[in-house]
Amino acid sequence: MTITYKKVNNPLTGNNNAVNKIEDGVTETVYIPFDNANTDYQVYLKWVDEGGIPEPADEETE
């Protein structure tokens, strides 16, 4: 099972405040907010510490 992440920007402010988790076979969007108390965010931080690089956020199209 491969897990990667993609940055998500706040659509109202443009600030990067979350990531989407991308996992084989999972079609739903998994949105992980940047909150130290969120255990999924803790897993993401560990993934980054181990060398993981998230995909950049989508460009604002407006």
Place this chain on the structure above:
Amino acid sequence: MVQELLLLFLLDNDGWYYNMATIINADTSNGLKLTSDTSGEIELQSAGVTKAKVTANGLQDANGNSLRGGSFRNLIINGDMKIDQRNAGSAVTSSGYTVDRFRVQNSTDGAFSVVQDTDVPSGQGFINSLKYTVTTADTSLTTTQNTAIVQEIEGVNTTHLELGTANAKTFTISFWVKSSLTGTFGGALRNQGNTRGYVYTYNVNSANTWEKKTITIAGDTSGTWNTSTSIGIAVVFALGCGPDLSDTANTWYGANKISATGAVELIGTLNATWQITGVQLEVGEGASDFENLPYDVQLARCLRYFNYMSGNNIHAFHYGASNSIADVWFTVPMRANPTATYTSGSAGSSFNVQDNKKGYVFQGNQGDAYITTLKLSAEL
């Protein structure tokens, strides 16, 4: 100061004096006292039938259950396994949450199925249990391998245990269990980070028979125990583990332990089953009856950690010149800003979490913006 001491002798029906071996004692500081004989018990009877007892473990009913009162004394949420938001009775076959607040973990080479079940101990008022069935056995567990059912309790709900201090409270875990295997099973209590662990055991005496187990544990006076919104204490029911994770029972360790040496390893037997319900953790010696909370209250407690918000569409409406947006207030404030799992109903529709109370559906145009499902998780 003792003001009066009276040793009672009464006549029985045959006219013999007999010693009640009970002292009625009055003093200026305690008022009236009844003191038992060396049996250590005082029984309260009505029409010759015992209704309550004073014992070394406090007030008990005739069956030995603690008469400890107080609402919300059970630190376990969903201990009667009624609420199953994620799976609605469907089986779980990989590590993750089963019924609400209970998760299964597995790092063995075996496989399992965990499901909310309707088989319950008779006459106890339960309607659900949690059933673990081994579907592929692993008979040779190695270092770090384990499988278990776990509930992690939030630190803000365990402050009164005063763990890690000289004032640590004694507490009691009770539950009903049924297994196809007999023998000594193991489990543990652990802190966040697994740097402190207490190993306990219980015996399953008869196969495929519901049995109630009660385990009283002196609180840990050492180590670091969280009292925040992270893990306060984790309750582990081990069903198999490698040798590094087991040790002698009834002791606190400064290490990661989840079971007792020589305990039954359920995962080693194909088709073996283990079921549990009525899980309660409360302060004090001895177990009181399972605390039945109203369903809505129990559900609200579960929603703090997981909320299946909707299986229906959530639409956004035009906002400003070029956006569509809809606020979504969470049913209860969640433990942390939750992970949101959703499906976009229209291109570009997204869900965004603002904080632990609110999120919003957003689309960067004025089209029909909506998402079709929304699951929020702020588990420990």
